[in-house]
Amino acid sequence: MQKILVFTDIHLVPEGETIIGLDPLARFAQGMAHALDHHPDAARVVLCGDLSHNAAPPEYARLRAALDTCPLPVSLMLGNHDRRAPFLGAFPDADRMDTGHIQHVTDLPGYRLICLDTLNEEADDTHSGWLCAARLDWLDAALAGADDRRLIVFTHHPPIDTGFKGMDWIGLKNRADLVARLNTAGNVAQIVSGHIHRTIQGSAGGIPVAIFKSPCHQMPMALGYQDSSLSIAEPGAYGLLLLTDEGVIVHSEDFTLPPTEAQTYT
Template identity: 35%
Template sequence: MQKFVVLADIHLVPEGKLSHGLDTLDRLNRAVAYVNDIHADADFVVFAGDLADHGEAAAYARFKTAIAPLTPPVYLTLGNHDHRPTFLDVMGPAHANADSGCIDHVIDAGDHRVIVLDTSDPELHGAGRLEARQIGWLKARLAEVPDTPVVIVLHHNIAPFDVQTDFIILQDNDAFADAVLGHAHVRQIISGHVHMTTSGTYRGVPFCTFAGAHYSIEPMSIARSGPIPAERGKYVSPVPRREGPGQLAVVLCNSDSVVVHMENFLDRHLVLAPELFAWS
């Protein structure tokens, strides 16, 4: 059996700052300690984006120091809060994939292939994108292993959830689904981004999301709360945001199945004050 851990939505800030009232460095330190205490036997750890809250160099420097004690090997990719050039300046150019130019990885672990995709595009103001060359790279990596089970990790959710954040999903989800459906054994798509725990299928592609290391959101259906306005910043969500849980995904793969456990490394559920989310 292969085991790996996925963390996401770290949202580190420079020293002396908080993210919506939360000490995200403390939360990352707790996650690292939890992995080392409980899952040191994992084959590797994937950080699936939103490593920094605003893509600052100082935040990436704190992140680099904080993850150094992790026992398993680490793979990184980016989300909508990240800034690729700054990330590469701090973390090193070797993190960029030579073929796609993004922070994409292919990991062959035991009998499975794990593909990690960078969906960061700051110009989309929260939504995600896979460039055409990334889709081509994904298709090629899938074609190399037609009989091998595959798990894909990316920051953005691939399907709308009938919630207020549906306007910031992976925009080219149909092109992504077409690529995935061309392979007979893609067993799971794992994402963060939405700060919620969900599971489902999109056009027959199985997916799940986990709440991540930042604040958590309780879903509220669009059908009960009205349409989403087109302009970013005009909408104030009535969904309560909670301090926790801080959550990671533990992925167990064998010849017959892929199982994803959502485990809480921090078990706090306090409601956060609305004034902490005065978006600028």
């Protein structure tokens, strides 16, 4: 069994600033410490976009400093709050395509992890996602090269509606193109996304979809609301994927809950 740690929607802000009274960097550091303490045998950490809140260079510099001591390999992805130029200023090696798109593949025994760049910097609504022809072509090649491995596809914007109307409005606009390609591949075991700031399970074309919460601020359980900026100080979380011979097992860990001692019951 292999483990993958997933953090999404970190939203780092400049030093001294907060989001609804929460310090994103402190929350992320707390979550990473918890994850590394409980799962030091993880194969990799995936940061699933919205690394910064304002796409400002100092925010990416803070992230780089926070990751300097991480003992595990890290896959970095972009979300709607990110921008490629300032991100690449702090992480110049992250442009694996040499096109400015932050997409990459990691092969593990029996599995291939595919991280997609759904950021649309030209979106009229500012925050929706899009996969252009170049990115979809790259995906086709990544899918075709997986051989007999199971595939796990990571996106910031989920490929499904979630019931939160404001967030769904700024979702992945051409998700049908993505789902069609994944279904054609035939060996996609799991899609993992962020963006919504809630723990959600769903299905895209029959493929399981797991959406994880932020380590910082969450979307309140307000189905149907149009406002995509609603936030609440619920427990922060990270995701844990267990890659087994039978398939993918998905867990979510609320790491900010007070520690409690396990007890037996009869």
